[in-house]
Amino acid sequence: MSDFLSKFNGENYQEWVDEKDQKKEPKNPPQKETATTEKEVVETPKKEQAEPKNEAAKATKKDVAKKTADASQTTKSKQEQKPAVPDTAPKKNASVHPTNRAQVKQEQKTATPVTATKRASTEETEIDPTYQKKKKRKRILIGAGTALLCIILYVIYYNSVHVAMPDFTDKPVTDVTKWATKNKIELDLKQEFSTETDENVVISQEVAKNKKVKKGKTVSFTVSKGADPEEILKLPDFSKMDKGSVEKWIDENKANGMKVVLEFNDEIAKNKVIKFEIKDPNIVAAEYKRKDYATVYVSKGKEVFEKDISVPDFNGKTKAEVETWAKTNDIKMTYEEADSNEVEVDKIISQSIAANEKVAKHDEMSVTVSLGKAIVVPNFANFTPDEAASVPNLTVRVRKQFHGSVPFGGLIAQTIEPGARLTGKDETEVIVTYSEGAPFLKDYKGQVVGDLPRLFYEDYHSKGADINYTLAYVDSYETKGTVVSMSNFNEYVGMSYLVTISISKGNLDQPAGYSPKGKESLGDLEEE
Template sequence: MNINFRDKKTIGLMIAAGILILLTATIVAIFFLFPAKKIEIPDFTNKTKAEVETWITENELSLDQVLLAYEYNETIMKDQVLTQSIVGGETLKKDDILTITLSNGSDPDLIVTLPDFKDMTHDQIEAWFTENKFSDVTYEYIPDPKIKKDYFIKSNITETEIRRSTPVLISISVGTESVGIEIAMPDFKDYTKANIQAWGKTNNVTITFKEEASETIASGKVISQDPKSGSTIKTGGKITVTLSTGKGATAIKFDGKTKKDVDAWAKTNNIKISYQETYDNKVANGVVISNTPNSGLMKSGSTMTVKISIGKPNVENYTNKSKDSFNSYIEGLNKKSANLKVVVNEV
């Protein structure tokens, strides 16, 4: 049988169409046999931030799909889950955004009424501050012939109501015991804050605590001490101990980014933002000019200052208005770095 060129072309097209149909059928079969991975959202009740982050990593989810938010809570420990926007057992769809709200611990700025510490012992005072979750209380020990050993002498606070984060210095009597006795400084590396405070109390040494973020040292552990271990200190003296607050957040430069970018980063990393609006002839409205700090580790809950542009100053028409009102207006613009100079021609 003779097949001309046109018939050969027709057969070729039919074969190509058959292959295409076969490929399409194969793809459809694969789609139904091997559907896209379904991600089931667990119930994160009583879970920790670390467990949430592990789940995010294992399921290869982005921070655009899972947002971590923080709220102060008086009963739930820091970094423990409070709520989730999608209940456990549901499937995370492609366009879903899951928000996990974590506890940020007790509110450091909650205002608390102080009791009268007169006639209270060191243990009673320390127990009260612990129960009321104060974060910066230092005790110093002073010889006093009139006040019994271990009893309250004075405080640096004159108000009756203060914030929990307020630095408090409590002076405790050591009676008529002498000071100036030389003692060895221990290595506080494996001490807890309570252990260090107990050592200070026993040896009549005032302890001042500082806090810093650390990539390598766990939260609550000692980063450094001054004087160092192995040296000596005299009773009645003072030492400084720096404690870790954990990994914290690594500050980055936001130059050229938007307020939305800053807010998203701050929410994820539990950092407070203080915005300073300023006029700028080169940087567009709503764009970041600079931020401080812009590198290094930041303690969780600390504040970053961000200078953000509000564009070029737009001077309003003050025709037929007073000179004083115009000067006040210009002064207001210059407070936001408009840097406008006024030349007055009186006619």
């Protein structure tokens, strides 16, 4: 490389030009030329042939031209002395002694202008004084272009394997997965509870916004699981809140199990809370968790409807027809009942709002439904017990009982009042009670003590008299357990009375010839 560059220094430049000219000469042997008075011109290589390829050839073209002219003058002088210059160049493969190499080289240098002289004619040498500057500028431009191309290629490659990180904060996690799939990014999704960020929304990201991420890299994101469903919430007093404050509380506390239900209410003002209910009755307010279901009922105020519903004529219509109409038009219908000798059972007798009048939804009205022909209950005080039992269309049960003030045979009571109108839906059984006067205490001597409860019930208790007894056991030759005496008998007593009854022990021997004669003989024995 150093040999090549040395050709462009001041001494070797002309030699290099002459060698190139010799290579371009035809192979025919040169004709002998004698020195004449012709004007000899030494040809300088053309601009494109003499263009140096090394920084060592940066000498000014004026110096080169001067040296070339000097070399031509020297050659001319030698030619005048030697008409013909022998070919002293060594042949190919000829051996040259080292001591002669410098001489051969010098001769080649001096011979070069001769060749140039042969080829020269009248051409003139043109020197470009800006050649070196243009050459330098060209090299700078080429270097700058190459560097710029490399930068562009690197940028294209870098952008093809990297992607800018968007800002996914407060964005749905589905946006992250779509972006990661499109750009071949691996995801590491971490979940945590948050009351500030909605469920399945990104809370934070590992890589900052606009930072480049290499494709195939794993990027971490923190995603919200929503509020903790197991957290116990302190419930406010909803009765003092309105619709807006309730909804705000639900949103701030992420009470996902709680909802607001609006309904019309004639008493509670619009947007005021009517009531609060927890769905599970076993959960108390102090233990309410975010996951528990509850409802806050809020008033929509009183519902007002336009009176645009025409009332039909229900007279003679069935109750079922009225019910269908009322349900279809959302009318609050009340059904009253009455007997009728003209209108059949279950048909309408009258209505509270006349036919063709206008009503609105939720308006109230009533109709009277026929129960058919009625049975009028008589006054049983006008009947004897035997006559009362045979009254038609009624089932009459006659009872008798003692009474302290109503005389015997008088009516004490009847279960259905006189004048009552009984219809098909009413009970037609009537119980009438007649008086047997004051209680009459019977004589029970000679009866067995075991029969006394039955006898007192049948004779007194079942008839309303509170007649009771006490027992006294006495020595007697009567059969054991036989009533031998009473403190009172065979007379009227009050409605409440207590009698003492003596019962035989049967511990005495009977007298000779004694024969029981019943109650009469017992009485005689007592007198004796």
